[in-house]
Amino acid sequence: MPDIKISIIVPVYNSEKYLPETAQSILKQSFSDFELILVDDGSKDGSGKICDQLAAKDTRVKVIHKTNGGICSARNAGLKMAAGEYIAFCDNDDIYLPELLEDNYALAKKYDADVVRYSRSYRTVKDGKVIAEEKTSFKAGVYSSSQFAANFDQINKAGEGIWAGIYRRTFLQKNQIDFDETMKFGYEDLDFITKIYLCSPSVVLNPKTYYVWIMRYAHSTSGKTDINNITSLMKCLENKSRLVTQTGIETQIPAFWVEELSRRIYTIVRYVSPKKVKMPFGKRIELLKYFRTAAVFQQPTDKKRTEALKKQSKPGWLIWYLFDKKHYWLLYFLVTGKQRLSEK
Template structure:
């Protein structure tokens, strides 16, 4: 028999997208699934929509709770999950019909406890192939910090027993960077990771998503998440430390970009100046860490004129919002 797979979907303000998301899960060519939909006190019609969907298919489990954030919602889903494997899908995204089959096959072939896709998902990188490899947990941590493996929990699949035996949950005090923290904690308890490169996940450009809207407190929360990750390290080496430092450095650019895009420079003038100073005084870090000549040039441009580069990126962001497509860095 097929092993049961639990698909956990946090639901909040996604009334425009949740029907397409859930129906893509119900159309999986892998039959033995449970779809756990967690309404995190959504103020729109999302709760009503998922209740209606539940009436159509008995594989759906619906949970309604007061609003406590995405980490709480995912924990609520994990608490009732009974599958041998767990995967997460965001409520404004959708997946191909072979999404579950693809990840289960990689887990079975590799005998690993987790499979993570590279940055192969529509909205970022549409390139897709059937290549897969097995790497060490240490290398996976390094790749997450460098951006070679996406930081989020979606586009991945985990063995539930590892989560339960090591009491791994989402930190409910962290709402930004919670996925990276979860992944890094999980990787402390496994030796190897299966890595795929098939674009079976489709990210929707949702301008109302918390990930799309700039919030300085969220970025500071992301930095706090990084600090907690460092405290959780059991497995570490010089490459992980350098990659972590680079990821921490990149927050300076993220904050600069966000302040410019949101016209908030005057409101947070000192923060903006500090980030520009941090970016400029350690510019050799990205030039050393980045392999792409194009990205090295981009960092040099940020060094010369961070505000102009941030304006350029804001224009690209607005274009993506109009077309509904993903914004490529």
């Protein structure tokens, strides 16, 4: 394959039930000038064999078999092998919709873009039935590198899932961007996209939906809470804080950063309190206290920004206020009480 336009990297781990459909959604794309790199990350089921069978049938498929190292290690292995002009990603149980490659590669070439971001659908499946589905929403846009900072608010709305975009391989290589292999339990996507944005790429935003991100109850994690998840987010927020400063976004939207921190606080409270996790209440509070030690929470927040958040979202402001003042118990019961009410 002398002319590879796109390298699609799929980390594979114990997904024999879903991998064939995922692979076919890619191999049946209208655009054919690509390579599909399946990285078997030490699967213990039949996933590795399925990878080899796919490669035997289609020369565009390449397979890496490696010892288990986690999703970041698998993606990095794929990045090292990739030869495409652009890089794309897919998880081993998600779906590419038709024309994903054709449409977004055309936009990348038309505007000479470092990054093209497109919309995704988040589908929840239980007992084989779709019980919920929602899509990201943002406006179309074309932004040069010099326009990146001024338009960061719009670009940020395109989300952080790395599979909802294609990326110029030489841009990633030039800026030494890869996945942080210390991140084992989440936030590797936020880390990767933030590192890209810190380099002020040229970006095209395509609001059409091309990717289906599927959460299957039967295939979801057991509910284990790991401190690595929290530590990873703390690291990501330090980088994003630099990005917020670099873009000057708070001059346009005073509540931008404190609102994001409030959302992340809410996420962590939910993370330490899932119904499946058996953990003493005191341990849950200790994890919230640990998150509070993140560097981004050590500097006093400008009152103007917190007041802007209060006007924009009183619930968001309350979450921020309780966490900032270290009222962890009250915050915990507020968030989990809201969670219980929403599930009734």
